[in-house]
Amino acid sequence: MMNDQNISTLMAEVLSDSSGAITPPIVQTSLFSFDTYKDFEDRMAGRTNQAIYTRIQNPTVAAFEGLMAKAEHGEAAVGFASGIAAISSTLLAFLKPGDRIACVEHVYPDTYRFMERILRPFGVEISYHSAAEFENNEDLLAGVGIAFLESPSSVIFTPLNLPKVAQLAKRHGTLTMIDNSWASPVFQRPLTLGIDIVIHSASKYISGHSDTVAGVVVSSQPHIARIRDLTLSLLGAKLAPFEAFLLTRGLRTLNARMMQHQATANLFVDRLAAVPQVVKINSPGANEVPGLTGRSGLISIEFNDNVDIPKFCDALKHFRLGVSWGGFESLILPARVGLAQAGEKNSMQAFGVSPNLVRMSLGLEDAEDLWADFMSALSQSAT
Incomplete structure (x- = not known):
């Protein structure tokens, strides 16, 4: 703060x-x-x-x-x-x-x-x-x-x-x-x-x-x-x-909103560490580097090959598929779609990210509801 x-x-x-x-x-x-x-x-x-x-x-x-x-x-x-x-x-x-x-x-x-x-x-x-x-x-x-x-x-x-x-x-x-x-x-x-x-x-x-x-x-x-x-x-x-x-x-309302985004992100980061399908969590926290005093609600997750990314996205109920972030609503952006643009070749290689990576904007909905939605979609997308 x-x-x-x-x-x-x-x-x-x-x-x-x-x-x-x-x-x-x-x-x-x-x-x-x-x-x-x-x-x-x-x-x-x-x-x-x-x-x-x-x-x-x-x-x-x-x-x-x-x-x-x-x-x-x-x-x-x-x-x-x-x-x-x-x-x-x-x-x-x-x-x-x-x-x-x-x-x-x-x-x-x-x-x-x-x-x-x-x-x-x-x-x-x-x-x-x-x-x-x-x-x-x-x-x-x-x-x-x-x-x-x-x-x-x-x-x-x-x-x-x-x-x-x-x-x-x-x-x-x-x-x-x-x-x-x-x-x-x-x-x-x-x-x-x-x-x-x-x-x-x-x-x-x-x-x-x-x-x-x-x-x-x-x-x-x-x-x-x-x-x-x-x-x-x-x-x-x-x-x-x-x-x-x-x-x-x-x-x-920026201060109040950022505190809520941070609380939800902290919950997700703590729990994601125990999810076997998650290979990596990208979300710097407070004091990880000088001057960074908190964690925002924008994180990314790299899944292993046992997760069907399209099926996972479609199974989510509270997260919406879309670009941008920072609003009330929670959003998900699969890297294999979000980094591509019509007419471009090798977008994934240009940006150097895994095709199994998804970006999540954790909004202001109830954190437990979001977590339950995430886990339910994950269980439905296992291959």
Whole structure:
């Protein structure tokens, strides 16, 4: 848990200058007018910061961004229309042809696709490395412009010693970015550990209701100003006021929800250790690496060959088959389906995971009901 003010307490600070509304009002407008020529001139010259156009700034979006900056202990934040918009816009704001990226292996599949299908053809060099390489190879980041991290990584959920990686990156002048969607700012605050830029798919735990697609980036004022000036403004993947309103709603309950997700995940991890069909459990727990203070509800399980994966998935009653995660409902994603994409070959080999691996998002339903459902489906899928 956060040792200082939690996100619910921070809500009052963000609203302190408003009209007294309990939640930030939805300012559903595309543009903002000016009272005088001088006001308009000053804003266009950058001498004031009055809202001008919702593609660039909006009061409802600003309220959410203010909350996220405080939650992650950053100076500023900028919202986006999706998690991949936040990732791609942040990378593009700091890259040029010929630059090098060192990326953690088992990265979010669409981040991998963006790097391979967009950045590499534009002349950006990309290499993929294990957590052990990032932590122990002191020369790994020599000549590298950006280290793109996840802790834990996607699907396999390998955690990183972020303070150690940050120290090595600073030695080589490498800018560090991390996708912190798995832990949320409740269980991990990378900026306090030395990382430069934090990115979230806010569609996940930040929203918490499976009704919003959004992203957000938190960092120093200069870094956020660069992203706003270049890629938010010119690529246009802005966060809409209504989505920002929903995300602010989600932040109100983030601490409480993460505690429930953790409790259910702890129950599953403890009991899965005694299930003979389970080969491996991927789910880092509290204090496994410095700065990680809790376990989220997103885990993965590798089964042995005695489990019929399609039959197991179809036998589940409370778990639904689907992508994404972080909402009330529990979800399951078999790797052999979830990592594939139309037109791609060898997806499983590219991401380096077993075809017997399934990812489970443990939701907010009763933990014992979820466990009974899991075991019942497992018994029906034995071969």
